[in-house]
Amino acid sequence: MPFREVNSKMVEAQVVPGQKMYSQRGAMLAYRGEVSFTPSLTGGQGGVMGMIGRRVANEQTPLMSVEGSGTVMFGHGGHHIQVINLSGETLYVEADRLLAFDGTLQQGTMFMGAQGGVMGMVRGQVSGQGLFTTTLKGHGSVAVMAHGGVIELPITPNRPVHVDPQAYVAHHGDVRNKLSTALGWRDMVGRGSGEAFQLELSGQGAVYVQASEEKL
Secondary structure (H helix, E strand, C coil): EEEEEEEECCEEEECCCCEEEEEECCEEEEEEEEEEEEEEEECCCCCHHHHHHHHHHHCCEEEEEEEEHHHEECCCCEEEEEEEEEEEEEEECHHHEEEEEEECEEEEEEEEEHHHHHHHHHHHHHHHHEEEEEEEEEEEEEEEEEECCCCEEEEEECCCCCCCCCEEEEEHHHHHHHEEEEHHHHHHHCCCCCEEEEEEEEEEEEEECCCCCCCC
């Protein structure tokens, strides 16, 4: 169920019988056809235990299921929207950045330390993203929100990408991420460059970076 970009802040999805999709509640802008919108108490796949896990991890965002036959346009808060197509890999993204996604994708949560050890946990605290992040795995499309435009940077072996933690949106692939620091004496006395912390992503995959250091 791919999304079609209407413009940089609106996407349109084709809804077909027998297939479900999820979106953030209140994100529907317009629709055609016979389409129903139902609050999803379990917040996507994973059932009740999945819902409890996301709530404990503070990765619980109110979602609604979208079913029927027709087309639906989504957008939220005038944010920039980036469509990411998955072909079996896992997307790592904060729950509050999810606008809509295919119901076939398997939703879960991941402990930040699992990909970056202690520095992964520190990264979550420095960036304000917490100790957990949301995962979506499988074949399908995801629409995520960001400030300004988004660029996709490929990550290849032996060529890690360094990202400002505040500009980070999401990543996918076989990627390790950790927070690196370049704190020096200038930072200690308030004369640093303001780039004391960077998020280092290495391995094979891609990272999405927004044109702003502002969180949603």
